[in-house]
Amino acid sequence: MSKVSYYTAEGLKKLREELKQLKDVERVKASNAIAEARDKGDLSENAEYDAAKEAQGMLEMRISKLEDQLAGARVIDESQMDTSKILVLSKVKIKNQNNGIEMNYTLVADGEADLAAGKISVNSPIGQGLLGKSVGDVAEISVPSGIIKFDIVEISR
Structure with missing residues (x-):
């Protein structure tokens, strides 16, 4: 299946x-x-x-x-999606709490992921850590070097 x-x-x-x-x-x-x-x-x-x-x-x-x-x-029918939370196809602006760098990503399915184009998989560690978060939330994402905290700055479609 x-x-x-x-x-x-x-x-x-x-x-x-x-x-x-x-x-x-x-x-x-x-x-x-x-x-x-x-x-x-x-x-x-x-x-x-x-x-x-x-x-x-x-x-x-x-x-x-x-x-x-x-x-x-x-x-995915984007018109039916909640824009208050990060979901598949959400465009997010996040800010790294450690160095203050802001990044823009679009969360996509595995087959569409392309980091150079700013598209990350919802199944990647960052994608998993961002799913379900709202503006103002802090996403704590576990990476091999430790835990990185990101502020959720903006969510759009």
Whole structure:
């Protein structure tokens, strides 16, 4: 049974496009690579054939994983969400109590996380620590170096 994950419409579209690319293009390439390697002779000593089969196995595993993700994927209706608490798709401004640095993040599903774009997973330590908090709350987040305290400055959608 697949785990339910929440995505933006854009994130879900990217997931579907990646699956389509893997099935329609990459699968054909993998089959062709196996056929070419098979034509080169003795399969027991054919490293190219073994590599092509292994690549195909990895591809099929990725396709299976994406299909499982899509089976449990749900699109979030942002208009129905409470803006007083931090939830999935919340845009938050937090301030580190130790050094005073303010950071802006958007909490997203695992598949959409991109730290360079300011998108962190709700399942990351920071994401978990922020969920359910309101403006003015202090989030104490456990990281390998200890506990970091963040002030919740702003929440938006």
